Amino acid sequence: MEEYCYTDLSKAFLLHAEKQYRAKAPYLKTQIFDVERSLAEQGVEVGRYDVVIATNVLHATREMRRTVGNTKALLKANGVVLINEMSSNSLFLQLTFGLLEGWWLSEDVPLRIPGSPALTPQAWRRLLEAQGFVDVRHPAEVAHGLGQQIVVGLSDGIVRQRQTVAAPLVATPSHGLPAQDMAPRSVRESAASIGDALEEKLQSSLARAAAELLKLAPERIDPQSELSKFGFDSITLASFANVVNDQFGLELTPTVFFEYPTLAGLSEHLVREHRAVLARQLGGTERASAAVRVTIGDALEERLQLSLARAAAALLKLAPERIDPQSELSKFGFDSITLASFANVVNDQFGLELTPTVFFEYPTLAGLSEHLVREHRAVLAGQLGGTERAYAAVKVTTSDALEERLQSLLARAAAELLKLEPEQIDPQVELSKFGFDSITLASFANVVNDQFGLALTPTVFFEYPTLAALVEHLVREHRAVLVTHLGDTVAAAPERAVAQISIAPPTAGRRPRARFAQAMAMPPKGMQRPRPRPRFLSSRSRSRSSA
CATH class of the missing domain: 3.40.50.150 (Vaccinia Virus protein VP39)
Known part of the structure; x- marks a missing residue:
């Protein structure tokens, strides 16, 4: 063919x-x-x-x-x-x-x-x-x-x-304006605004999120172009709204993209309406900098370096003292696959959005720690700041105890959603056999996301159509996050081999982010679940065709 x-x-x-x-x-x-x-x-x-x-x-x-x-x-x-x-x-x-x-x-x-x-x-x-x-x-x-x-x-x-006749192009005279005056209005205004640093950080963060969602290079996302030009539609805009809400603790609906169809316009709107919330997430002039002010080599950077060394050691099955922060990670056996896993561990632990390319720019833990503190000071201070902070060592098992616990919880959630008895849900049988369709699968994705602080889309059920396969995938991709939610049961298995990863507990009052929501146990029948942030099921305007 x-x-x-x-x-x-x-x-x-x-x-x-x-x-x-x-x-x-x-x-x-x-x-x-x-x-x-x-x-x-x-x-x-x-x-x-x-x-x-x-x-x-x-x-x-x-x-x-x-x-x-x-x-x-x-x-x-x-x-x-x-x-x-x-x-x-x-x-x-x-x-x-x-x-x-x-x-x-x-x-x-x-x-x-x-x-x-x-x-x-x-x-x-x-x-x-x-x-x-x-x-x-x-x-x-x-x-x-x-x-x-x-x-x-x-x-x-x-x-x-039908023939399409293109309208003639009409040149617009520049009237001799200087080059900077020909720049888009939002660019000129943002350069002069007091809060331009916050707006720029938000715009950059939104561009990275949009690129990741559409599998594009971030540099291809022009903040001045309408999102539809990059391939966004009703389904992906709903997913984008969920990502933004989860990341910044907002409650946007997809209609916001009709009012502000470019990232530049959206960033300007969000900073205007949610400045305080965004400043806490991204840093800004309004932030009380004394609360998180640290210098190179101070306690925050040292704590981060120690936590990263432990995580790296756990991933490579080495003793933490063997990880020298001044040596390149490749010296310890890191390769492209394990660096991708390490990026996931760091993202899960601190609520970041690193890609493995960061390790090419900062190949040592010392360099990486300095970079992360410089770029994500507020987030890391919220996770690691304060000498009185207690650190929990979360045991990550190498056995299937975590999978068993997760599988049981998902089976109960699926049964509750479909009004079935939990014992009717066979983890080896495809979810469609129990009556799941596109609408209920979207609801199931929302339940899992709200429960464990993930950012799954319903397409995950096409790739992993049984609970057994889904659980294996989730444990493989999100082990650290799941352990923080299910760790009590997992840690009660001392006879199994374990590796130590230092996980900082969530800051009091901090709203959950994209993949890092606070633990929320599955409530028993009759008990009201805490109200999750709004999530959105968008209908496709037309079904799929193949040519």
């Missing part, structure tokens, strides 16, 4: 496809594609594909004739279209997909089944033949009574596309 192009309106699903299928299918290509728009508008080659597959997607458009015409334009002469669509209306569909925007887009109502965007098998045949498809068939006609249909047709090779 030369190419399999996986398309969707949502960047989130393209990222999932890349991660899930790229290793198995090197010929995979992903692309955002709107079947309601002409191919020329989207830079797609006419007549490129031999086969187009569309599964429960074409009905979620405004005008079926245009939709089918654009679908046909993708095909070579005699190319095959394979359509899987609903064949009838039902109460179940109304109460599930009827909640999505795409269900109500249709403007050509006479073509549709009454009260539904679906088409009857006969309507599909007439529509395809009218658009120039030949040999239209329904190979699974006997199964139409089950509510689904398969439609197959061959293109006659004739393509009809």
Whole structure:
């Protein structure tokens, strides 16, 4: 196969496809594609594909004739279209997909089944033949009574596309303004504002978070460009709102991105509305600097260096005294894989967002500690500051005790969500077998995130569809965080081999961050759970299609 192009309106699903299928299918290509728009508008080659597959997607458009015409334009002469669509209306569909925007887009109502965007098998045949498809068939006609249909047709090779006429470009005179006056307004204003340092830090932090969410390089995120230009849609904007809320303790809703569609505008708005909260998180002129003022080589840096040395030793199974802060980490056996794990440990312990590249810039623990104190002084002071602070040594077991405890908790949470008995949840069986769907999986992700202070998205359940696999993944990726929540049970196993990692307890009154919320045990039935921060389930405007 030369190419399999996986398309969707949502960047989130393209990222999932890349991660899930790229290793198995090197010929995979992903692309955002709107079947309601002409191919020329989207830079797609006419007549490129031999086969187009569309599964429960074409009905979620405004005008079926245009939709089918654009679908046909993708095909070579005699190319095959394979359509899987609903064949009838039902109460179940109304109460599930009827909640999505795409269900109500249709403007050509006479073509549709009454009260539904679906088409009857006969309507599909007439529509395809009218658009120039030949040999239209329904190979699974006997199964139409089950509510689904398969439609197959061959293109006659004739393509009809609406032409798009570009508006002429009009040059805007500069009137001889100096270069600095031609800069975007928000840049000029932020340079002159009193709180520009705080705004710059926030903008940088938001750009890194956006880049990580979309799997882009941070330098590609232009704060002056609208977020939609980078591939954000309703799903990824909801995830971005959750990330920002978890990181800074806010309660934004995704609608904020419609009011402030650029990171520059959003940062300006957030600093204006939440200056005190952001100053505590990022540092600023309002912050009482005396509370956290430290000098190079003072107690804060020394404590951090000691904590990092212990964590490094635990990861490499070395004695802590063997870790010399002045020696490069590679000397102790660190490589790209263990450095990535070390970054996760540090992030989990201190609520940071380091990437493994930081170790190339600061290859020794001494250099790294100095850098972290300089860049994240307030956060680290909150974690490590104060001579009276008690440090807890959290035992991390190398056995499966942690997994067993987590698996039990997740099974109870899943059972409670689905109104089942916990013993009905088999960790080896896929969650869909118990009745989980996209909506309840999103709710389950929120429950897990609120319970353990993580930042999972519902796509994790596509990669790890059973509780057993999910638990193994979570323990592997978030061991330190989970131990702080479940450590009482885990630590009560002295016969198992353990490694020591120093974990600082959360500062009193500090609101939880993205992956580092305070422990919140699963409440017994009948006990009210503390109210979590708002989380958001966004509907896709249209379903996935493949070309």
